[in-house]
Every structure is written in C-alpha cells, then in structure tokens.
Amino acid sequence: MIIGRLLREHRNIDLLLVALQRELEIFEQGHRPDYEVIRAIISYFEVYPEVYHHPQEDLIFSKLKRCDPDAAAMVGDLAHEHQEVIDRLHHFARAIDGVLADREVLRQDVGKIVRDFIVRERHHMMWEERDFFPAAVTALSAQDWAEVASALTDHGDPLFSETAEAASDALRAHILQLEQEAEAERSATAFSSALAGNPRHNAERDGPH
Numbered sequence: 001m002i003i004g005r006l007l008r009e010h011r012n013i014d015l016l017l018v019a020l021q022r023e024l025e026i027f028e029q030g031h032r033p034d035y036e037v038i039r040a041i042i043s044y045f046e047v048y049p050e051v052y053h054h055p056q057e058d059l060i061f062s063k064l065k066r067c068d069p070d071a072a073a074m075v076g077d078l079a080h081e082h083q084e085v086i087d088r089l090h091h092f093a094r095a096i097d098g099v100l101a102d103r104e105v106l107r108q109d110v111g112k113i114v115r116d117f118i119v120r121e122r123h124h125m126m127w128e129e130r131d132f133f134p135a136a137v138t139a140l141s142a143q144d145w146a147e148v149a150s151a152l153t154d155h156g157d158p159l160f161s162e163t164a165e166a167a168s169d170a171l172r173a174h175i176l177q178l179e180q181e182a183e184a185e186r187s188a189t190a191f192s193s194a195l196a197g198n199p200r201h202n203a204e205r206d207g208p209h
Contacts, residue, residue: 002060002145003133009053010125016041017118019179024118026186028111034182035100040175042093050089054082057128059148060136068139075132085124092117 020041023033058078065072095113098105140148 002056002148003137006053006057006133007129009049010129013049013125014122016044016175017121019176020114021118022179022183024111024114027107027114030107031186034178035096037175037178037182038096040178042089042096044175045089046093050086054085056148057132058082059151060140061132063140063144063148064132064136067141067144068135071135071139075135076127078132081124081127085121088117088120 019037023038026033061072061078064075092113095105095110099110
C-alpha cells in the first residue's frame, strides 16, 4: 500500500536524522564533524523528499480534500508544511556552506539551525503519521488509491520504479557507511589520545630507566 511505502520512507529519513544528530553533537562539543556526511544528507533531502516524497503526499491530500473536506481541514495545510520543510532545508544548507567557506558564523547559530531542522522534520513526519495518513486511509476509496498510483506512474515517479528505489537505497547506505567510518575514525583517535595521556601507558611504553 502507498501509505506503507511512505511510512518506510519516513523510517529511512529518520535514520539520516540520527546520523545528522550525531554529527551535530560532535560540532557542538567544539570538534570538527564529518562535513562529507552532512553534505550527503543535505543532497539526499534536496532530491528524494523534495522531488518525489512530498509530491506523492500532496496528491493524496488533494484526494482527501475532495473526499472529505472537513477531515482535510482538520489535518491542516500540507502544502504550507512542505514549503516550510524546503525553507528549513535551504536555511540548513546555507549555514553549512557558510562554515565550509570560512565565513564569519557563530557556532551556536549553526548548531541551532541544524537542531531546528532535525526537530521540526521529525515533528512534521509525526504530524503526518498521526493526523494525515489515518485520515487518508479512512476517506479514500480503493479507486482513489489506484488513481494516485496511476498518476504517479504515468509521470515516471521513481518511487514506483525498482531501479530508482535501489539507487535511493544505495544512497542511504552510502550516507550511513560514511557516518560509521567517521565514528570509527573518531573512536580510534580518542583511544590513541587517551593512551598518549595515560602516565602508566607512557611508562610501560618507555620502559624502565
């Protein structure tokens, strides 16, 4: 079912938010995060949710407004929500670009922008899953869902393409692999630093005098 696919995509998005949050914690501790990971996450959000995921939800919402206007009104303004998601993403991307370009930016301001993106993206998905998706499942008929699927397929939406889906999975796997490699490298560095600062280790390494 289409809603099941959207829920799976939400879970994938949340995995990326977890990876981003870990990099944010490194940044807020005064260390250098892995900007390759952060830029890859931004690139993912610029392509998949913005170009494919949100338009699919918008189409479902248009059906909901036709089938049950009162339920749609109670859900809220989905188009406005999606525009805010895009605006937050662009704000986030500009902040990271500013850091990488060595422009004068306050660390706390950048941290606040990234954290706001994470928190509000999760809130957006929670809102959809709590209010929008159940309303759509209740109101739309089997014919409505068939029309949604047909319309998206006719437009060549990669959400319904096995090849495109595999490519998206590969991108997600790449981002998570980058995060795992960055975490392993930081752990190794921290371990080496701890050993270097351990007097007993230094004495054992230098041997008796």
